[in-house]
Amino acid sequence: MSNSTLSTTSTMTDSTRLKPLSATTAVDTERTETAIEARHLNIFYGAFKAIHDVSMAVEARKITAIIGPSGCGKSTLLRAFNRMNDFVPTARVEGEISLHGHNLYAASVDPVEVRRRVGMVFQKPNPFPKSIYENIAWAARLNGYRGDMDRLVEDSLRSAALWDEVKDKLKQSGLSLSGGQQQRLCIARTIAIRPEIILMDEPCSALDPIATIKIEELMQELKKQYTIIIVTHNMQQAARVSDRTAMMMLTEDGKRSGTLIEFDDTNVIFTRPKDKRTEDYVSGRFG
Amino acid sequence: MTQTEPSRVAQQAQTGRPEWATLLRRKPRPAETVIQGLLFASGAISILTTIGIVLVLGNESLSFFTDSEVSLVEFFTGTRWQPQTGDFGVWPLVNATLMTSLIAMLVAMPLGIFAAIYLSEYASPRTKALLKPTLEILAGIPTVVFGFFALTFITPILRSLFGVDTVQIYNDASAGLVMGLMIVPLIASMSEDALSAVPRALREGAYGLGATKFEAAVQVVLPAALSGLVAAFIIGVSRAVGETMIVAIAAGATSQLTFNPFQAAETITGHIARISGGDLSYGSLDYRSLFALALTLFVITLGLNLISRWLVSRFREQYD
Numbered sequence: 001m002s003n004s005t006l007s008t009t010s011t012m013t014d015s016t017r018l019k020p021l022s023a024t025t026a027v028d029t030e031r032t033e034t035a036i037e038a039r040h041l042n043i044f045y046g047a048f049k050a051i052h053d054v055s056m057a058v059e060a061r062k063i064t065a066i067i068g069p070s071g072c073g074k075s076t077l078l079r080a081f082n083r084m085n086d087f088v089p090t091a092r093v094e095g096e097i098s099l100h101g102h103n104l105y106a107a108s109v110d111p112v113e114v115r116r117r118v119g120m121v122f123q124k125p126n127p128f129p130k131s132i133y134e135n136i137a138w139a140a141r142l143n144g145y146r147g148d149m150d151r152l153v154e155d156s157l158r159s160a161a162l163w164d165e166v167k168d169k170l171k172q173s174g175l176s177l178s179g180g181q182q183q184r185l186c187i188a189r190t191i192a193i194r195p196e197i198i199l200m201d202e203p204c205s206a207l208d209p210i211a212t213i214k215i216e217e218l219m220q221e222l223k224k225q226y227t228i229i230i231v232t233h234n235m236q237q238a239a240r241v242s243d244r245t246a247m248m249m250l251t252e253d254g255k256r257s258g259t260l261i262e263f264d265d266t267n268v269i270f271t272r273p274k275d276k277r278t279e280d281y282v283s284g285r286f287g
Numbered sequence: 288m289t290q291t292e293p294s295r296v297a298q299q300a301q302t303g304r305p306e307w308a309t310l311l312r313r314k315p316r317p318a319e320t321v322i323q324g325l326l327f328a329s330g331a332i333s334i335l336t337t338i339g340i341v342l343v344l345g346n347e348s349l350s351f352f353t354d355s356e357v358s359l360v361e362f363f364t365g366t367r368w369q370p371q372t373g374d375f376g377v378w379p380l381v382n383a384t385l386m387t388s389l390i391a392m393l394v395a396m397p398l399g400i401f402a403a404i405y406l407s408e409y410a411s412p413r414t415k416a417l418l419k420p421t422l423e424i425l426a427g428i429p430t431v432v433f434g435f436f437a438l439t440f441i442t443p444i445l446r447s448l449f450g451v452d453t454v455q456i457y458n459d460a461s462a463g464l465v466m467g468l469m470i471v472p473l474i475a476s477m478s479e480d481a482l483s484a485v486p487r488a489l490r491e492g493a494y495g496l497g498a499t500k501f502e503a504a505v506q507v508v509l510p511a512a513l514s515g516l517v518a519a520f521i522i523g524v525s526r527a528v529g530e531t532m533i534v535a536i537a538a539g540a541t542s543q544l545t546f547n548p549f550q551a552a553e554t555i556t557g558h559i560a561r562i563s564g565g566d567l568s569y570g571s572l573d574y575r576s577l578f579a580l581a582l583t584l585f586v587i588t589l590g591l592n593l594i595s596r597w598l599v600s601r602f603r604e605q606y607d
Contacts, residue, residue: 084494089411116497126488129511138506139496186492193496 035060035227036081036118036197040095043076043085050076052257053095056246058197063219063228065238065266068248069281073258074231077248078199081229082118083111099196116143119195123202125182127174132157132166132185135174139189152192160188161218180211187218191226198222200230204237216241235282238266245269247278344585347578354572362579368542368558370573377583379544383552384587387463387534388527390548394467395523399474400509400516406475407482408490408504419476426472434536437465442537449549457539457551466533470523477522481515482508514599521595525588531556555580 034057043051051073058064066074076085083104085091096103104114127135136153145152153170157163162184166177174185183203190198200219204212219228219241232238238245247262247269262275273279352359357375365376402422406415442461446454454460485508493503509516539551540561553561559577567574 082495084491087491087494112497112499115495120491120495122488122491122495124488126486126492128489128492128507142496142498142502142506189496 032062033060034058036097036099036229038077038080038095038097041077041080041097042094043073043080044090044092044094045088046090049255049257051080052251052255052259054260056260056263058227058229059244060227061223061225062243063223063230063241064244064246065242066229066231066246066248067233067235067238067281068258069250070233071256071258072248072250074248075201076258077260078201078229078231079120081197081199082115082120084115084120086111116193117195118197118199119190119193120199120201121183121186121190121203124206125179125186127177127182127185127189129173129175131171132174132177133170135185136189136192140192143193145192156188156192157185159191159222160184161214161221162188178211180207180214183207183211183215184218187215187222191222195226197227197229200228202231202233205233212237235270235284239270242266247273247275247281249277249281341585344578344582347575348582351572351575351579354575356572357576366544370562370576375576375579377555377580379542380553380555380558380580381583381587382544382546383459383534383538383542384528384554384556384584386546386548386552387459387466387530387538387554388524390460390463391466391470391527391530392520392524394464395470395474395527396520398467398471399519399523400478402471402475403478403482404504404509406479408500408508419479422472422475426469426476428469430469430530430532431536433465433469434462434533437461437533437537441465445549454549455539455551457537457541458549459534459538459552460548462534462537463548465537466527466530469530469533470526473526474519474523477519478512478516481512481519484515485511517595517599521592524591528584528588528591529556531560535560555584 037057039055041051041054042049054077066078068074079085080093081097093105096105128138130138133153136156137149140152154163157166162181165181174182177185204215222228243266245266246260248258249261251257251259262269262273262278269278270282273282351357356373362375362377365374366378367374367376368379406419410418441464442456445461489507489511490503493507534554534557538554538557540553541551542553542558545552559580562573563577
């Protein structure tokens with residue numbers, strides 16, 4: 001399926017070398033290109049193994065949902081895609097995650113640059129205590145944007161379906177907005193830095209149903225340009241919004257590591273999963 | 288069932304067993320009352336002391352200002368403070384106080400905040416657990432030690448750097464610099480608390496947008512912690528303005544109005560310490576002048592406090 005990238009980057013040292021973009025975009029089958037790919041990923045917190053041997057190829061301009069019971073490492077896996085786990089002092093990663101054939105965990109890779117390409121929206125809306133305008137302008141300036149800032153702010157807010165609600169109060173604090181608006185502001189500032197991939201860590205869990213629907217509709221718009229990976233507790237949400245679904249579960253060896261048990265098109269996962277545990281989970285028999 | 292219930296209670300009452308009314312009755316708890324009283328008294332003592340000090344200061348100052356030899360105008364506009372000749376212009380002392388404090392804060396604020404940023408954003412938990420208590424121990428060094436450190440270590444360095452003719456043995460620069468070093472741990476510790484109180488989610492938001500640690504610290508965490516930093520600044524300035532031993536030892540006993548930090552200039556506190564240590568007769572004009580000076584000091588700190596609070600309410604970036 002997505003083995004073309006695997007074959008071009010057989011070792012970790014190879015994968016760090018610059019390669020033409022086409023190396024990853026030319027994929028053999030009917031599947032679209034792979035945006036980012038985890039290979040034999042193991043993540044440890046000290047001696048505890050949180051993630052066990054996860055390999056998955058995330059397709060470009062699709063929405064990939066990661067589902068599974070609490071504590072199975074969904075967020076840990078998600079945070080591996082933009083190296084947010086670096087901020088946990090005891091965290092250690094084995095295996096690799098490749099973006100355009102480059103291993104993000106290679107020694108030569110700057111995690112700050114990774115995060116500029118792989119943006120993130122968090123569980124609880126976390127706008128900066130700055131104005132709505134500054135929330136976006138700050139993110140853009142940080143990434144070296146020197147163009148027409150008013151225009152970028154407007155475009156980003158429009159893309160996040162927030163412009164009409166805030167255009168008359170751009171100078172107000174981002175914190176004066178409602179929870180759903182704050183989350184869309186956070187999406188707007190992520191869009192402002194033009195990442196390739198947007199990670200969303202339960203972006204609607206702190207929002208009411210109406211705000212949730214707005215975010216979900218927004219995601220459908222965003223996937224025309226961006227690759228989205230979303231962690232969600234809400235299986236209906238995964239079924240509603242995603243194209244592909246990754247099912248995670250704890251390993252059964254008693255070590256309580258999280259691992260990927262099934263990864264397929266969303267309708268397959270929800271209608272005819274291959275793994276019995278997936279079937280039990282999506283049909284609500286446990287979890 | 289419902290009919291038997293009341294009769295059973297009535298029976299209990301008749302046979303002398305405890306009723307609900309008795310069970311629920313308020314019981315005397317003398318220990319609680321005593322403890323509450325003690326706790327209240329502890330708080331009240333410090334408040335009463337403050338009120339007492341202000342009253343004494345006001346009273347003695349009033350008697351100083353109403354003396355025929357002194358005029359309020361002279362006190363606030365005069366540029367000579369020579370009680371022996373009857374010159375009671377407060378500016379030389381105020382100027383020296385503000386100058387040493389300014390030098391101290393120029394040293395303490397940047398060093399303290401940088402140390403705080405290191406501790407809260409960069410240091411590993413182990414390093415932090417080691418460094419922060421050490422820093423706080425530094426704050427416990429008696430100021431008289433700092434005073435001699437200024438006079439015997441910093442002053443010679445300043446004199447060799449800028450010339451013996453430029454830098455006097457007693458000077459405001461040396462006292463201010465060391466006072467700044469003394470205040471660094473206080474600023475660092477308080478600022479670190481303020482920075483650490485900023486929610487982790489804000490930092491993650493910044494990191495997630497591709498901010499470096501320094502960008503996140505300076506442009507997101509620092510502004511969000513502004514009110515805490517200003518509080519640290521207020522406490523720091525109050526320490527500097529009120530600091531006595533260092534300036535008494537290192538800044539000299541000459542009251543003169545000078546803006547040259549390398550000259551000796553006595554501060555308000557230094558003057559009070561020197562004069563009150565001598566054979567001052569109770570009720571004399573000199574004696575009462577000290578209260579006027581103390582009141583001035585009090586007003587300065589109060590003023591700085593109010594200004595800072597106003598600044599905070601104006602520029603605060605609220606995050607909760």
